[in-house]
Amino acid sequence: MSDRPPRPAVLASDRLPRPAVLAAVAVAAVLLAFPFYLDSFWLQTGLFAMSAAIGAIGLNLLTGATGQLSLGHAFFLAVGAYGYVYLASDGESRPGHELAGLGLPTPVAFLGAVLLAGAAGGLFSPIAGRLRGTYLGIASLALIFIGQHVLFNAEPLTGGFNGRDVPPLALPGVTFADSPELVVFNVPLGALERLWFLGLALLALAAWLARGILRGRPGRALNTIRDHEVAAAVLGVPVARYRAGVFVLSSMYAGAAGALLALVFRRTVPEYFGMFLSLDYLAMIVIGGLGTAAGAVAGAVFVTLLPQLLTRYSDGLPLVAAPGSGGVSPAEAARVLYGAAVVAVVLFLPGGLLGMWARLRAVRARRRAAPPHPGLDQKEQPA
Amino acid sequence: MSGAEEADAVSKAEEVDAVSEPEAAELAVTGLTVRFAGLTALDDVAFTVRPGTVHAIIGPNGAGKSTCFNVLSGVYRATAGSVRLGDRELTGLKPHRIAALGVARTFQNLALSSLQSVEDTLMLGRHRLTRAGFASAGLRLPTARREDARHRDRVREIARFVGVSEYLAAPAGTLPYGVQKRVELARALAMEPRLLLLDEPVAGMNAGERRRMAEVIMAARADLGLSILLVEHDMGLVMRLADRVTVLDFGRRIACGAPADVQRDPAVVRAYLGGAHHRDEPGRDEPEGETA
Numbered sequence: 001m002s003d004r005p006p007r008p009a010v011l012a013s014d015r016l017p018r019p020a021v022l023a024a025v026a027v028a029a030v031l032l033a034f035p036f037y038l039d040s041f042w043l044q045t046g047l048f049a050m051s052a053a054i055g056a057i058g059l060n061l062l063t064g065a066t067g068q069l070s071l072g073h074a075f076f077l078a079v080g081a082y083g084y085v086y087l088a089s090d091g092e093s094r095p096g097h098e099l100a101g102l103g104l105p106t107p108v109a110f111l112g113a114v115l116l117a118g119a120a121g122g123l124f125s126p127i128a129g130r131l132r133g134t135y136l137g138i139a140s141l142a143l144i145f146i147g148q149h150v151l152f153n154a155e156p157l158t159g160g161f162n163g164r165d166v167p168p169l170a171l172p173g174v175t176f177a178d179s180p181e182l183v184v185f186n187v188p189l190g191a192l193e194r195l196w197f198l199g200l201a202l203l204a205l206a207a208w209l210a211r212g213i214l215r216g217r218p219g220r221a222l223n224t225i226r227d228h229e230v231a232a233a234v235l236g237v238p239v240a241r242y243r244a245g246v247f248v249l250s251s252m253y254a255g256a257a258g259a260l261l262a263l264v265f266r267r268t269v270p271e272y273f274g275m276f277l278s279l280d281y282l283a284m285i286v287i288g289g290l291g292t293a294a295g296a297v298a299g300a301v302f303v304t305l306l307p308q309l310l311t312r313y314s315d316g317l318p319l320v321a322a323p324g325s326g327g328v329s330p331a332e333a334a335r336v337l338y339g340a341a342v343v344a345v346v347l348f349l350p351g352g353l354l355g356m357w358a359r360l361r362a363v364r365a366r367r368r369a370a371p372p373h374p375g376l377d378q379k380e381q382p383a
Numbered sequence: 384m385s386g387a388e389e390a391d392a393v394s395k396a397e398e399v400d401a402v403s404e405p406e407a408a409e410l411a412v413t414g415l416t417v418r419f420a421g422l423t424a425l426d427d428v429a430f431t432v433r434p435g436t437v438h439a440i441i442g443p444n445g446a447g448k449s450t451c452f453n454v455l456s457g458v459y460r461a462t463a464g465s466v467r468l469g470d471r472e473l474t475g476l477k478p479h480r481i482a483a484l485g486v487a488r489t490f491q492n493l494a495l496s497s498l499q500s501v502e503d504t505l506m507l508g509r510h511r512l513t514r515a516g517f518a519s520a521g522l523r524l525p526t527a528r529r530e531d532a533r534h535r536d537r538v539r540e541i542a543r544f545v546g547v548s549e550y551l552a553a554p555a556g557t558l559p560y561g562v563q564k565r566v567e568l569a570r571a572l573a574m575e576p577r578l579l580l581l582d583e584p585v586a587g588m589n590a591g592e593r594r595r596m597a598e599v600i601m602a603a604r605a606d607l608g609l610s611i612l613l614v615e616h617d618m619g620l621v622m623r624l625a626d627r628v629t630v631l632d633f634g635r636r637i638a639c640g641a642p643a644d645v646q647r648d649p650a651v652v653r654a655y656l657g658g659a660h661h662r663d664e665p666g667r668d669e670p671e672g673e674t675a
Contacts, residue, residue, distance in 0.1 A: 209521035216520030216527060220507045224496050231494035234456045235574065236482035236511030249517055 031200055035193035036185060041312065043192040044264060049304040050199035051261040054206045056284040056296035058253020063282070064290035065214055066246050067226030068128065069137030071278045075147035076117045076251040078273035080258025081166075082151070082158055083113035085268055088167045099164060100156045106169045110259050117255020121248040129244035132229070144275050151270035163269040166262045169198070176263060195263055202260060203297070206253060210293040213249075222246055223291070276335075283338050287345050289354030298353040302341070307334030408469030409434055410455075410578055410610060415464035417450055417634075424450040426634040427464070430627075432578070437604055437611045439621045439642075442631035443654060448614040449491060451631070452582050455612070456488045457481040468578060483511050487576035489567045491583045491614075497556020501547060501566050504555050505538040506531075508573025538573055545569040545599050561592035565599065572603060579603070579611045585620055593620065600624060622646070630654065 035043060055077055062068050088109035089101035104112065121128070127139055151158045158164065168177035168191065176198060178190045187193075213219055221242055224232040233239050262268050280303055288299020310330035328336075349356050410432040417425040425447045432438040440448050453459040455466055457478035466473040473481055487508075495504055513534055515527035542548040545565050550558055555566055564584060571579055584600065585593040597620055604611055604624075615621050621628060621642065628645040630638040632654040638645050645651055 212521040212523050213517055216523075216531065217506075217510065217513050217515040218517050218520050220499070220503050221510060223499055224507055227496035227499075228494045230458055230478070231490065232507075233478035234458065234482055234488050235507055235570070236479045237507075238477070238479045245517060 032197070035189060035196045036187045040190075040192050041308075043196055045305060045308040047192065047195055047199050047264040048261070048308070049301045050203045051257045051264065052281070052284065052304045053203055053297040053300035054260065055254050055257030056281055056288070056300040057206050057210045057293050058250040058257070059281050060285045060288075060291060060293065060296040061210060061213070061222070061253070062246050062250035064285050064292070064295070065219060065226065066222040066243065067133055068131075068243060068247065069134050069282075070140045070247075070250070071137050071275070071282075072124070072140030072143030072147075073250075073254050073281045074273045074275070074277035075140075075143035076120060076254035077258035077261065077277065078147050078151060078270075079117040079120045079251075080113045080255030081262035081268050081273070082164075082258075083116040083255065084109050084259040084262050085164045085166050086157060087112045087116075088169075089164070098156050099159060106167060107171055110169060113259040114252050114255040117258065118248050118252040120255075121251025122244075124251075125244035125247050128247035129240035141275075144278060148270065148274060151273065158270065159268070161270065163267050166266050166268060168266075169263055191266075192264070195260075199260060199264075202256060206256065207293040207297065210253075210296075214292065218242070218245075283342050285352075286342050287338065287352055289352030292354060295352050295354040298357075302353065303338055306338055307331050310334050310337075408577055408610075409467075410612065411465075411467045412451075412455075413465050413467075415451070415454065415466065416462045417447075417454055417459060418462045424634050425454070425461075425631075428629075428631065428634070428636050430629040430636065430639060432610050432612050433626075434610055435604070435608055436626040437600075437613060437624050439613045439615060439625035439628045440631060441615065441618070441621055441628060442637075445633075446631040447634040448631055449582060450634075452488060452580050452612075452614060455481075455580060456486060479511075482574065485575070485577035486580065487571035487574040487578070488580035489564075489571050489582055489584060491586065493560075493563050493567060495555040495563060495567060495570075498554050500552055501542070501555055501558070501569075502535070502538060502551040504566060505542060505551075505570050505573045506534065508541075508570040509534045509538065511574060541569050541573050544602070545572065546595065561588050561596075564588065564592075565596065568596070568599060568603075572607070576609055579609050581611060581613045581615075583614055583616065585615065585617050593617065597624065618646075 034046065038046070055073065059070065059073050062070055086100065087102050087104045088106045089099070090103040091101045092099040102109075124140070124143065128136060131139055152160060154160075168175055170176070174182070174194060176191055176194045182189045182194070214222075221232060221237040224235070225237065225239055225242060229239060232242075258273075284299035284303045285296055286299070287302055288297065289295025307330055310333050314330045345352050351358065412431070413429045415425050415428045416423070428447070428451065430438065430440075440451060442448055450459060454461050455473065457473065457476050457480070461474045464474070468484055468486065471484055473484070473486070476484075499507075513530050515524075515530055518524075519527040539548060539551065542551055545568055547562060547565050547569055550562060550566070555563060558566065568581070568584060571581075581600070585596050588596065600611065600613075601624065603609065611624075613621070613625065625642050627640065628638075628642050629636055630645055630648070630651050632650075637650045637654060638648040640648075
């Protein structure tokens, strides 16, 4: 042993990737490999889950982190979806069938859809800034009904009952459609495969931003508004401005989710953006875990996959009948199941799926720490 | 580590801190009246907190002490009267504006986010001194990261000063009551206030916790040069800490002066011992046992 302090060695070992980083890289690699192996059913389901995850992160910022209930999330998804279609499509006029559109470049339209949803949230923010918790939930319910009315009746804008076709997104170099053909590693990558990568990128960005916000100065202010509004105010947090701000932000997340959803669906349909969609989103954040981006993602995957899995495997399941055959349809069965999941989470799993994961890790860490290793502590201490 | 050393570190850091605050200002309360529907909670109350002193407000339960605090911090609106800090009028300002002028407070009942770590709780105290918004925090801009690191250092110093540094990583809700009270004080000090409002800082504490809290308050006053307005039932603490005492009863000021004088004041003795009252009000609660 030389006289040099062990500090450089410690720093070098710090630079080695930690297990968490390795795990993240492995997960990312698996997710990136999926389009090369999965069929279109699974790709579409996965894309729905990604879109839902983005929207759920937004709702979790509002409801989980700030304690502001919103039942209007579906409205902002609709603004995002229809906003993209309106901004991206060329106008169309046939007798008795007029559709408006701005024909902007599609990436601009996607961004515009997000901003449009944010602007819609901004219009509602005088209300969102003043109302607290459940009261905002009731007020935001109005948005659903207004939204549905507009979607069904503003036909030149929304296509009415039939909805509208969604123009595929075209980034420089790649168009998110089946043609022109694109073959990588002998696997033809169609629209869904290409969208998969886009969805992953958007979700990663959305989660990264939300994490930074929640762990930074705004997140601390939002959490304190949720837990103790008066304390937040006397500590210098402008409560109404933060409530309004987080409402706009969550609307923008919903807008991005809606636009991505439109790209996956390739057609927007008005009845999708109803009350049940808002409730689905609330179920996601409750099941996944309130107040964190990871919780929103976990809940979104759970709530999105469940009905799809039930539909896919309805033959093999007791009590679940094929859609339209009179019994309990897979969609209904899924609602019942995740209704039960919400109740179970509230009763037994405070913190949701994410909380359960954290608890498992704590138990494992305690077990590992149980046999003491004398000397290890001293070695790890920098001089 | 001794409190004096810590205090020294804190006051030195104060000097390097970019935020330059005006010196502690005088708090002048005049004619302050608060009415809730038919109930008059504060009636023409006046007192002055001179810069750098500890001023205590005492009185039986329901005397209007907490109402007074809520008006000073902007939580309640005054019906009439004026509250001036230096040359700024505080009545009518929103709580966050009053906080921005350098008024910090603690709460009689704890007001902490139970899941937030102590460090994050204290970082919230830095809210008025920091700027990072949704965009810069979300994008982790260098300005936001530097700001965060700088203020985290300062928060750790304050935690040492108040004696909560060993709990920095723990969620505030898991800590013993006495520690939570000190965390709340640390959060208020993290605001670098000019005026500190302490609402019953030692209520419900055992003797050891009381002594530690009193030491911290004395050190804060001596080394941070702030004015302190204190509501407290513990007369021993009030007599030891306060430079001046204002006594409220039924929303009225019944005495004001140096602690020793106030203690002998017949009106105060009457109010505390429940003797014949100068205003006959029905349904008055017996004052709780104060340690006189």
